[in-house]
Amino acid sequence: MNIHTLSARMADWMADPGNNSLGPDLMLPAFDAPLLGCAAGDDPLFDFLRQDIGPDFYWTPARAFAQAFPENAPSGADLSVVSWVLPQTEHTRKAHGQNKEMPSVEWSRARHYGEKVNEALRRFVVGLFAEQGVDACAPALLPKWTRAESPRYGFASTWSERHTAHVCGLGTFGLSDGLITPRGKAIRVGSVVVRAHLTPTPRPYTRHNEWCLFHAGGKCRACMKRCPAGAITENGHDKVKCKTYIRSVTAPHVEANQLGFRVNSCGLCQVRVPCESRNPTVKRGG
Secondary structure, three states: OOHHHHHHHHHHHHOOOOOOOOOOOOOOOOEOOOEEEEEEOOOHHHHHHHHHHOOOOOOOHHHHHHHHOHHHOOOHHHOEEEEEEEEEOHHHHHHHHOOOOOOOHHHHHHHHHHHHHHHHHHHHHHHHHHHOOOOEEOHHHOOOOOEEEEOOOEEEEOOOHHHHHHHOOOOEEOOOOOEEEOOEOOEEEEEEEEOOOOOOOOOOOOOOOOOOHHHHHOOOOHHHHHOOOOOEEOOEEOHHHHHHHHHHHHHHHHHHHOOOOOOOOOOHHHOOOOOOOOOOOOOOOO
């Protein structure tokens, strides 16, 4: 299976309202069609991320694959990584953009039910490869995937979907730590590791923050102004302030006023900003 065939199969799956919905009681889609990228399992950036984020806990593709197939774990050279971006719909983005301190119910639904869609999509992609006799796994769904503490960056995990997407040519990071993709940063992200050789997607950037207007020219700061917690400054994203605001303010709001249960929903910095739905460093029409 090549990346184009896989992209078409995933798009068809996402087009089914039974698979892609903002909730069990709604026909509104959680996301637009996915955008895919691919990287070789031994891409040097994966090992750089392990060393940079946490060599004691962070997985390379080979380490992740060994969690799923310990009896026959290959080297990174035998693997490929497929990553995808799920863009938030215009409906969700517009609703969320009207809010300043609390998430919209549409955004909270996308955060909860949309991630259920993403989990099911991971399983679907793994199943597509299994049908062809090809081993694959979704690192974020493995039992040993966990939260961790990075010596350099604080809150982290054993496998980062955003960083994986960056390696797969799908985007660069902004001032808020969000991944700015060709479809913007109002997104969810997923990935699988496959025992196959797929053609890597060229990375159209050389710096990890190249598509952020602030890092490109020292301007913008729109995400700073949108953050109700003051967790984004010119020095970057304060994960502690962000997490505290979500856990103590927005999650209780979602439970009391929206869904009836807690959801770590916020994402206000992802809308009403130049990078909401596009790469802002590319001129429109370019």
